[in-house]
Amino acid sequence: MPKTTQTVLEIDLNALANNYQYLVSKVKPGTKFMAVVKAYGYGSDAVIIAKELVGLGIDYLAVAYTNEGETLRDAKIETPILVLHPLPVNFEKIVSRCLEPSIYSRKMLEEFIHFAEKNKQTNYPIHLKFNTGLNRLGFVENDLIFIDNLLSKTESVKVKSMFSHLAASEDLNEKEFTLNQIEAFNRISEKLISKIGYTPLLHCANTSGIVNYPDAHFNMVRSGIGLYGFGNDKKENSHLKPIATLKTIISQIHSIKKGESVGYNRGLIAEQDTRSATLPIGHADGISRSYGKGKGWVTINGEKAPILGNVCMDMIMVNVTNIDCEEGDEAIVFGCSNTAEELSAAINSISYELITSVSQRIKRVICRK
Numbered sequence: 591m592p593k594t595t596q597t598v599l600e601i602d603l604n605a606l607a608n609n610y611q612y613l614v615s616k617v618k619p620g621t622k623f624m625a626v627v628k629a630y631g632y633g634s635d636a637v638i639i640a641k642e643l644v645g646l647g648i649d650y651l652a653v654a655y656t657n658e659g660e661t662l663r664d665a666k667i668e669t670p671i672l673v674l675h676p677l678p679v680n681f682e683k684i685v686s687r688c689l690e691p692s693i694y695s696r697k698m699l700e701e702f703i704h705f706a707e708k709n710k711q712t713n714y715p716i717h718l719k720f721n722t723g724l725n726r727l728g729f730v731e732n733d734l735i736f737i738d739n740l741l742s743k744t745e746s747v748k749v750k751s752m753f754s755h756l757a758a759s760e761d762l763n764e765k766e767f768t769l770n771q772i773e774a775f776n777r778i779s780e781k782l783i784s785k786i787g788y789t790p791l792l793h794c795a796n797t798s799g800i801v802n803y804p805d806a807h808f809n810m811v812r813s814g815i816g817l818y819g820f821g822n823d824k825k826e827n828s829h830l831k832p833i834a835t836l837k838t839i840i841s842q843i844h845s846i847k848k849g850e851s852v853g854y855n856r857g858l859i860a861e862q863d864t865r866s867a868t869l870p871i872g873h874a875d876g877i878s879r880s881y882g883k884g885k886g887w888v889t890i891n892g893e894k895a896p897i898l899g900n901v902c903m904d905m906i907m908v909n910v911t912n913i914d915c916e917e918g919d920e921a922i923v924f925g926c927s928n929t930a931e932e933l934s935a936a937i938n939s940i941s942y943e944l945i946t947s948v949s950q951r952i953k954r955v956i957c958r959k
């Protein structure tokens with residue numbers, strides 16, 4: 591890539607293909623693959639990522655909210671799309687755009703069936719979500735009779751899949767808890783199948799579920815973070831490549847005298863003469879204020895430049911006292927070597943939060959490295 595001339599998020603589609611192939615190598619042939627592209631493809635670009643993954647052979651897409659599914663349909667993506675967290679107000683949009691709702695409560699099932707009947711639908715695909723321990727969204731085992739009752743009285747919907755979500759698949763200290771979730775999922779799915787009389791798709795493994803729990807792959811897996819290059823674990827990270835590199839440039843260099851201050855509220859008082867570089871990226875771009883005062887850093891010409899003082903809305907100042915650099919030089923916020931996982935750990939956060947925070951005003955640049 592040529593040197594950047596502004597703040598950009600570079601997205602490497604070859605890294606995406608590498609990550610997809612690695613994750614596919616972890617599942618039995620024939621297992622379907624659902625790619626999670628919610629939140630702008632984890633902060634990258636949902637449409638470009640989804641199109642690339644469809645070309646690579648994924649079977650399903652998942653988004654969190656209805657409008658995210660709409661964006662994919664607007665881009666002429668025809669792959670089935672699961673909406674993980676639809677709300678009744680969006681049912682009309684869901685059906686008109688051929689999106690497939692996750693149905694997670696009795697109220698929701700009643701309301702969706704009512705809507706589907708009113709709109710003369712038959713066998714509209716729905717996905718039943720069961721809570722097996724995350725305690726976030728989902729039916730419980732006791733809802734099975736209620737579900738079966740409603741389903742047996744209508745032709746308007748058909749159970750395309752049944753799924754659950756693991757609470758701690760990346761944490762091997764919670765293995766017993768996770769195995770209990772998987773066992774509950776097995777038990778509930780068997781009961782559901784015997785009631786409805788056919789086997790829908792069954793899925794409960796996210797990225798860490800794919801790598802840590804091969805017995806939990808069922809007939810489909812759902813991956814988000816792994817596709818974007820993070821495995822929640824050192825060993826897994828070594829097989830994956832972060833697809834996104836956040837880059838910016840040095841706008842201006844200042845010589846700060848000992849005792850002078852830098853930035854809002856004089857967040858830094860220089861203890862010695864300091865050379866600072868101002869970069870066009872700030873908290874409105876996804877660099878939380880928590881990274882200020884030396885917690886976060888960027889890399890300039892291979893060297894770590896810690897953030898000086900407070901993060902501004904549109905800028906940060908970094909310490910380049912010992913770095914050979916000049917105005918116009920490139921600065922890497924995160925990428926393949928200086929990863930989003932390492933940077934986010936500096937403020938007790940996780941890669942997921944940092945990469946999904948990259949603001950929409952930052953230009954996305956697509957490449958194949």
Ligand SMILES: *Cc1c(COP(=O)(O)O)cnc(C)c1O
Nearest residue numbers: 626755796797812813814815816
């Ligand atoms: C976001 C999400 C995923 C993806 O999880 P990763 O850890 O990113 O692989 C899978 N399933 C559900 C229900 C989700 O909300």
